[in-house]
Amino acid sequence: MIEGSSGPLHDKTHEDSAGDAIRVAGATGHENPASRDARATLRWRLRQDTRDEHEALDAMLADCDVATAPGLAAFLAVQADALARLAPICADGATRRFVIDLLAAARTDLRALGVVDPEPAGTDTATSAFDGVPAPRMLDPLAVDYVIFGSRLGNTVMHRHWSATADPAARQAGRFLSLPVPADGWRGLTARLSAMPATGVDADRTICDARAVFALYGRAAVARRAEVYRASA
Structure with a gap:
């Protein structure tokens, strides 16, 4: 979940004040200078330009109830698939290390749930998030951070839901949901x-790469969610 969403990837309580300023401006008919300034930032553009991709992904994951073993397994399978594809195209540094930590936690939880997590096709360093096409470059760390760190905000809500479960199988698979953000x-x-x-070559690249990360998660959701549910039925 990213800014302004309440789905399984961001806690809507983190919606920023710039968004509130924009809504107030629309209600009064007069543009608030704060809203104009906010729209000039890359943060605002990321929120606006990735909204459709983000909402579509949240909708795909909405039925993954992490308080049940099948729902948690489906959610984790999507995460593991996407993160395995993402790690090789993250530039070295804090972002890549956190992606690798998340991947390890998701795989450990899947094993605890008895779910086999096969390596997705094409996870070598020459493979990108773009439908398996050889990557022309590493992804912009800002784009990866926006999606990954934003998703961990929503993770706090999911963690509370998971921690209240009475399902013993789900209880033993909480490493991913419990992993702290840097x-x-x-x-x-x-x-x-x-x-x-908000504008310029660098901003355009960040937007493009953020959309690519969302698309990567979307493909993982299509590929792995139904597969895990069928296996656990």
């Missing part, structure tokens, strides 16, 4: 994005 992860990222312009 210090100052989302807050630091949004501060950087709020100081960056």
Whole structure:
């Protein structure tokens, strides 16, 4: 979940004040200077330009009830598939290390649930998120952070739901949901994005790569969710 969403990937309580300012401006008919300034930032553009991809992904994962073993397994299978494809095209650094930690946690939980997590086709360093086409470059770390750190905000809501489960199988598979975000992860990222312009070559690349990450998760949801549900039926 990313800014302004309440689906399985972001907690809507984190919706930013810039969005509120824009709605107020629309209600009064007068543009608030704060809303105009917000629209000039990369943070605002990311939120707006990836909204459709984000909402579509949330809808695909909406039936993954993490308080049940089948629902949790389906959710984790999607995460593991997407993260395995994402890790090789993340630039070295904190982002890549966190992606690898998330992948390891998801795979450990899947094993605890008795779900086989095969390596997705094409996870070598020459494979990208773009339908298995050889990657021309590494993804923009800002784009990856926006999707990954944003999803961990929604994860706090899912963790509360999971922690209340009475399903013993689900209870033993909480590593992924319990993994902490790196210090100052989302807050630091949004501060950087709020100081960056919404337009230009660099901004366009960040938007393109963020959409690619969402598309990667979307393909994983289509491929793995139904497969896991069938296996657990």
